[in-house]
Amino acid sequence: MSLQAPLWRSIAAFRFASLAYAAILLAIRPIYYAHWGWAWVVLAAMTAWTIVTTIAYSVPARRTWLLLAADLIVTVLALLSTALLQTHAATSTGVMPLTATWLAGPALAWAVVGGVRAGAAAAVVIGACVVLLREPLVATYRSTALDGPVILLMAAMLVGYVSILITRAEQALQRATEIEAASKERERLARTIHDSVLQVLAMVQRRGTEAGGEAAEIGRLAGEQEAALRALVTGDGLVSPPSGELDLSVHLTRQASAFVSVITPADPVLLTERTVTETTAAVRAAIDNVRRHCGESARAWVLVDDEGAAVSVTIRDEGPGIPAGRLAEAAAEGRLGVSQSISGRIRDLGGSAEISSTPGAGTEVRLRVPRAARPA
Amino acid sequence: MSEPATRVMVVDDHPMWRDSVSRDLSEAGFKVVAATGEGAQALRIVASVRPDVVVLDLQLPDVSGVDVTRGLHAGYPAARVLILSASGEHRDVLDAVKAGATGYILKSASRAEFLDAVRRTSAGDAVFSPGLAGLVLGEFRRLASDPAPGTPRLTEREAEVLRMVGTGMSYKQIADRLVLSHRTVQNHVQNTLTKLHLHNRVDLVRYAIEHGLDSGPG
Known part of the structure; x- marks a missing residue:
């Protein structure tokens, strides 16, 4: 059911009410009319047209510009017939035209279909005809003669505005309904998957790891799928904050695997897009380093610590460690791997990178980037 | 047994x-x-x-x-x-x-x-899994911006220990690194939780008072 339907119903009600008003005026004031009988004929035509338009406008598909144009023409003709039917004295002293307030109908219909401008256009056409009728008017009546058309213009524009608002509200409502349906469906899927597949995968991982050998490999794969599927159904990273900032936690969590644990706070860690991209790249480089030096299945931990003014990310492994002076040596030899892809990136963000290592006790890379990054 | x-x-x-x-x-x-x-x-x-x-x-x-x-x-x-x-x-x-x-x-x-x-x-x-350490650390960081008196704060040492737990270090490794006893490390970790528990209870009471839940019916 369209939200515009009540608007059309009120226009129909207005047309019938103003038709009755026109009939009453005609009935009690035959004195103003030179051809009273013919005036009733026009009123009968107006009644017929009111019924036709009410039926026609009730179906959205029939609200075409052809119908609207016909509506306007019929109304204007009925209005102009006043010139032939009323006495000249009555018309020129400002007696209500035969159509009375009924003439507003098309302006309102145009406004509902076409908005403010269409409503205004129809109102101006009708208003112009009203002024035209009183053309031989005495000067003193000139200003009051404009009252009706101006009020009509305002009413049509107002209805047009309301119609636009209703259309927008309808679209918003539709979108909200769609989003709600989608998120309900997502929730339903998430619940189902959580209760079934995820539990089994987690169990396979646990039992597989205990059994060792090939089963451990299967367990590891199950664990990876569990994490991936969970991220999918919980919709991580789908919601982007309105500020245009990104959540560093979401981006780093994508680097997690069976060997790499990413530990984050519960609340999002929002940073500028550049900071997040560069920091994620630096962390990826550090993880690659762990793989290269400690083996594919070396464990590593990535900890995100949001200190407020700065965010620190620590990457730790339990490999053999880097002998003292080895890093500086590598840099001196022009092998830029660690210093460039990690330190360089973080320095560009106005942050710092520290690498500390104890031979035999693993390596720790600590990146620290300020919240308000220095412009590039 | x-x-x-x-x-x-x-x-x-x-x-x-x-x-x-x-x-x-x-x-x-x-x-x-x-x-x-x-x-x-x-x-x-x-x-x-x-x-x-x-x-x-x-x-x-x-x-x-x-x-x-x-x-x-x-x-x-x-x-x-x-x-x-x-x-x-x-x-x-x-x-x-x-x-x-x-x-x-x-x-x-x-x-x-x-x-x-x-x-x-x-x-x-x-x-404490590393994940929990990260969450608790994050919660204290969040509370750090809350100026209300009685808001729990981490000591330097507690923050350091939480960060180490958060990067997968065992209590023994932490004890070795910081030259502390295993028990002391355990106590530091425990303290952070106790602070959160107490704060949570205080919060609930404050909420109850603010919303008039303490005065009973009528």
């Missing part, structure tokens, strides 16, 4: 996990006094089965994990809550820990790690 077996209640809505965890516990010499898949039932029976440890999955169909944790404490304060949960439930885990849970272990942990966690929980020790 000379001392009575540790009494454990298992709350997990997935039958496969409930059975498996119960079996592991029984085989390891624990006494599984109840196993249920419903939070409401767990809250009803906790006082009568008197568990030392409740192994709790946060995602239950009927009651939220936080409410179960809080309810368990109210129903039988001696019970310690160990959360056994899947990864990626950050907010729920943090809320449950603030509501009084003293441990968190992932479902992907091995059987040995899990049994060790139950043992430590029953001994009154906090069981």
Whole structure:
């Protein structure tokens, strides 16, 4: 059911009410009319047209510009017939035209279909005809003669505005309904998957790891799928904050695997897009380093610590460690791997990178980037 | 065994996990006094089965994990809550820990790690996975911007220890690195939880007073 339907119903009600008003005026004031009988004929035509338009406008598909144009023409003709039917004295002293307030109908219909401008256009056409009728008017009546058309213009524009608002509200409502349906469906899927597949995968991982050998490999794969599927159904990273900032936690969590644990706070860690991209790249480089030096299945931990003014990310492994002076040596030899892809990136963000290592006790890379990054 | 077996209640809505965890516990010499898949039932029976440890999955169909944790404490304060949960439930885990849970272990942990966690929980020790350390650290960082008096703060040392736990270091490794005793490291970790628990209780009371919940009916 369209939200515009009540608007059309009120226009129909207005047309019938103003038709009755026109009939009453005609009935009690035959004195103003030179051809009273013919005036009733026009009123009968107006009644017929009111019924036709009410039926026609009730179906959205029939609200075409052809119908609207016909509506306007019929109304204007009925209005102009006043010139032939009323006495000249009555018309020129400002007696209500035969159509009375009924003439507003098309302006309102145009406004509902076409908005403010269409409503205004129809109102101006009708208003112009009203002024035209009183053309031989005495000067003193000139200003009051404009009252009706101006009020009509305002009413049509107002209805047009309301119609636009209703259309927008309808679209918003539709979108909200769609989003709600989608998120309900997502929730339903998430619940189902959580209760079934995820539990089994987690169990396979646990039992597989205990059994060792090939089963451990299967367990590891199950664990990876569990994490991936969970991220999918919980919709991580789908919601982007309105500020245009990104959540560093979401981006780093994508680097997690069976060997790499990413530990984050519960609340999002929002940073500028550049900071997040560069920091994620630096962390990826550090993880690659762990793989290269400690083996594919070396464990590593990535900890995100949001200190407020700065965010620190620590990457730790339990490999053999880097002998003292080895890093500086590598840099001196022009092998830029660690210093460039990690330190360089973080320095560009106005942050710092520290690498500390104890031979035999693993390596720790600590990146620290300020919240308000220095412009590039 | 000379001392009575540790009494454990298992709350997990997935039958496969409930059975498996119960079996592991029984085989390891624990006494599984109840196993249920419903939070409401767990809250009803906790006082009568008197568990030392409740192994709790946060995602239950009927009651939220936080409410179960809080309810368990109210129903039988001696019970310690160990959360056994899947990864990626950050907010729920943090809320449950603030509501009084003293441990968190992932479902992907091995059987040995899990049994060790139950043992430590029953001994009154906090069981911190790296993930929980990260969450607790994050919560204190968040609270750091709250100027209200009485808001808990981390000491330098506690922050340092949490960061180390968060990067996967064992208490022993931390003790070696900081030249502290294992017990001291454990105490630092424990303190951070105690501060959160106290703060959470103070918060609840403040909320109750502000909303006139303390004055009773009328």
